[in-house]
Amino acid sequence: MKIEDHIMFTAKHGNWKVGEKLLVMENPRIAHFLASISNTVNIKIPEYLIDVINVPGIVSLAEELAEKELEVAMKTLKSPGTSRKISKLVFEENKKLKKNLVDVARSFLVRETLSRKIHVYYPEGEIKELKVVLPYQDDHINFTAKHDSWIVVKKLMIDEKTPLADVARILASINETITLKLPIYAEIDMKGIDSWFGDIKKAKSKMEIGALINKYHHFPGHEYAPEGFEEHARIYALRKVLEKIGLTMDIPAKSLEKYLEKKA
Numbered sequence: 001m002k003i004e005d006h007i008m009f010t011a012k013h014g015n016w017k018v019g020e021k022l023l024v025m026e027n028p029r030i031a032h033f034l035a036s037i038s039n040t041v042n043i044k045i046p047e048y049l050i051d052v053i054n055v056p057g058i059v060s061l062a063e064e065l066a067e068k069e070l071e072v073a074m075k076t077l078k079s080p081g082t083s084r085k086i087s088k089l090v091f092e093e094n095k096k097l098k099k100n101l102v103d104v105a106r107s108f109l110v111r112e113t114l115s116r117k118i119h120v121y122y123p124e125g126e127i128k129e130l131k132v133v134l135p136y137q138d139d140h141i142n143f144t145a146k147h148d149s150w151i152v153v154k155k156l157m158i159d160e161k162t163p164l165a166d167v168a169r170i171l172a173s174i175n176e177t178i179t180l181k182l183p184i185y186a187e188i189d190m191k192g193i194d195s196w197f198g199d200i201k202k203a204k205s206k207m208e209i210g211a212l213i214n215k216y217h218h219f220p221g222h223e224y225a226p227e228g229f230e231e232h233a234r235i236y237a238l239r240k241v242l243e244k245i246g247l248t249m250d251i252p253a254k255s256l257e258k259y260l261e262k263k264a
Contacts, residue, residue, distance in 0.1 A: 007145040009037045009127065009174075010134050013158050013167065016044070019132045025147050028228065035122035035144070035232065038178045041171040043126055045251055046108060048168035052259070053105045061085060064111035070117055071210040074188040074245055075108055078204075092259075097191035100259040103200040103252055104168075110242065120238065120249055122229050141167060143174045152177060166260055172253035179239075181249060188233050189224040193240055197226075203244050216241050 007030060010019035018040065022033045042235070046055050061082075065073045076082055086105045091097040112119050135142055139158035145151070154177070156170040183190050196219060203209045221230035221236045242248055 010142045013139045018127045019130045021132045027185045034178045034182045036124040040126040048164045051164045057089040065113045071213045100255040103255040107251050118227035141170045153174035160198045172251040186229040192224045
């Protein structure tokens with residue numbers, strides 16, 4: 001049986017029941033749909049970290065950091081002092097396991113902090129309704145895509161034995177896939193973005209970070225993406241800024257995977 005080209009996301013767990021499917025496989029529509037899925041999973045991930053991370057504590061720390069100037073907040077996010085604060089907000093005593101959760105908590109803190117100062121979510125909003133027939137009646141997370149040579153299936157069936165962190169892991173994994181694919185369909189000039197920040201290799205000092213932030217503020221998104229995707233290009237520019245500082249605002253699925261494997 002031939003599977004039609006499509007992209008589909010569905011989630012059913014507790015009161016959360018959403019789903020949409022895209023069948024009109026035009027590149028701009030694909031990009032917009034992927035952006036809405038990314039927003040959806042990133043907004044939901046913190047709810048599934050509550051068993052391993054003090055989520056309210058991270059949010060409170062983010063509110064405190066967001067009061068600082070952007071370059072100061074960025075430097076503080078990378079500081080040893082913030083690392084110690086994050087470590088205290090992770091529910092794990094084993095040092096090797098804790099490191100994985102600290103990586104997750106820091107990424108969550110970065111997104112929470114920056115979301116209070118600049119755009120970290122795509123303009124499409126999130127998926128809030130169920131517009132398709134669910135592929136499974138049991139609780140689950142499901143993301144499938146087929147378009148030309150791109151085929152992906154990410155699925156997690158959820159029952160009472162499923163760790164909440166495993167749900168966070170699958171959501172983070174979906175976001176990682178979308179982060180790689182969205183620029184292709186949105187025709188974002190990723191090499192151009194690299195070049196825009198190319199004169200700054202790494203940023204550690206307040207001055208270096210300030211120079212990086214200044215370049216971000218002057219980033220001409222319209223020159224690196226077609227109409228309708230300028231804001232998306234700016235978010236990828238932000239990812240490049242964070243990379244040069246040594247941060248990320250995307251929850252690392254691999255860190256959660258390693259934690260869950262060793263914890264089992």
